[in-house]
Amino acid sequence: MVDVHGVHKSFGPLEVLRGVDLQVRAGEVTVILGPSGSGKSTLLRTINHLEKLNRGWISIDGELIGYRRSGGKLHELKEKDVLRQRTHIGFVFQNFNLFPHLTVLENLVEAPVSALRRPRKDAVAAAGRLLERVGLADKADAYPRQLSGGQQQRVAIARALALEPKVLLFDEPTSALDPELVGEVLDVIKDLARTGTTMIVVTHEIGFAREVADTVVFMDGGVVVEQGPPAAVLDAPRHERTGAFLSKVL
Numbered sequence: 001m002v003d004v005h006g007v008h009k010s011f012g013p014l015e016v017l018r019g020v021d022l023q024v025r026a027g028e029v030t031v032i033l034g035p036s037g038s039g040k041s042t043l044l045r046t047i048n049h050l051e052k053l054n055r056g057w058i059s060i061d062g063e064l065i066g067y068r069r070s071g072g073k074l075h076e077l078k079e080k081d082v083l084r085q086r087t088h089i090g091f092v093f094q095n096f097n098l099f100p101h102l103t104v105l106e107n108l109v110e111a112p113v114s115a116l117r118r119p120r121k122d123a124v125a126a127a128g129r130l131l132e133r134v135g136l137a138d139k140a141d142a143y144p145r146q147l148s149g150g151q152q153q154r155v156a157i158a159r160a161l162a163l164e165p166k167v168l169l170f171d172e173p174t175s176a177l178d179p180e181l182v183g184e185v186l187d188v189i190k191d192l193a194r195t196g197t198t199m200i201v202v203t204h205e206i207g208f209a210r211e212v213a214d215t216v217v218f219m220d221g222g223v224v225v226e227q228g229p230p231a232a233v234l235d236a237p238r239h240e241r242t243g244a245f246l247s248k249v250l
């Protein structure tokens with residue numbers, strides 16, 4: 001379970017998150033929608049502690065992320081402890097972020113060997129299974145530059161899974177893709193949803209949200225304006241701001 005509690009985040013005078021509360025149950029998919037600049041990416045980045053919080057806390061399966069509590073106060077964890085926590089939080093970026101100098105297989109093997117100390121042989125076998133799962137077993141020896149954007153993103157998803165994360169965070173995973181490649185990436189994410197992977201997906205793909213989300217969250221101005229099952233939020237929004245946003249994107 002991911003628990004985001006009263007999270008505030010500012011960049012200088014700009015208050016980007018203004019008290020965000022969010023709970024994601026294990027095995028469920030939460031899709032976050034909202035206009036540009038509403039704080040969606042910043043929220044994802046606070047969950048794996050790429051951004052420090054100004055107030056509030058985030059826990060995953062009961063473990064505080066980025067901080068420890070002592071004497072009623074939160075103290076920031078050391079970098080090595082944050083890195084250890086991050087290995088359990090998969091992050092899939094808009095622009096794939098694969099290692100360009102490593103083959104597809106090596107991209108998947110690198111982190112389990114270095115961060116989880118898995119024997120290389122086991123990591124290679126697991127990487128092979130993950131590549132099967134995303135339909136890219138035949139690309140194990142290719143370099144990222146030899147793949148389409150959709151294939152690169154499927155490798156990025158497999159790489160995130162290689163760390164056996166407790167939760168997978170997706171930051172607009174299809175918005176850098178040509179339209180004809182969007183479906184193949186969404187299909188991989190749908191498949192993960194069917195197998196009970198806990199996920200938080202920031203996307204503008206409303207059809208995907210309707211089909212896959214357990215919960216749809218609408219953010220605006222750094223707060224959660226509305227959340228609920230897809231049919232409730234998408235078809236009968238209670239808040240004017242949600243309705244106004246949806247009327248522009250639907």
Ligand SMILES: Nc1ncnc2c1ncn2[C@@H]1O[C@H](COP(=O)(O)OP(=O)(O)OP(=O)(O)O)[C@@H](O)[C@H]1O
Pocket residue numbers: 011014016034035036037038039040041042043
């Ligand atoms: N590192 C930073 N320093 C300063 N301002 C930032 C930083 N990161 C984000 N912001 C600002 O915070 C606000 C929210 O950005 P964020 O990327 O979280 O929004 P978003 O909802 O994900 O938008 P989009 O849909 O366009 O990606 C924006 O005004 C952005 O310029």
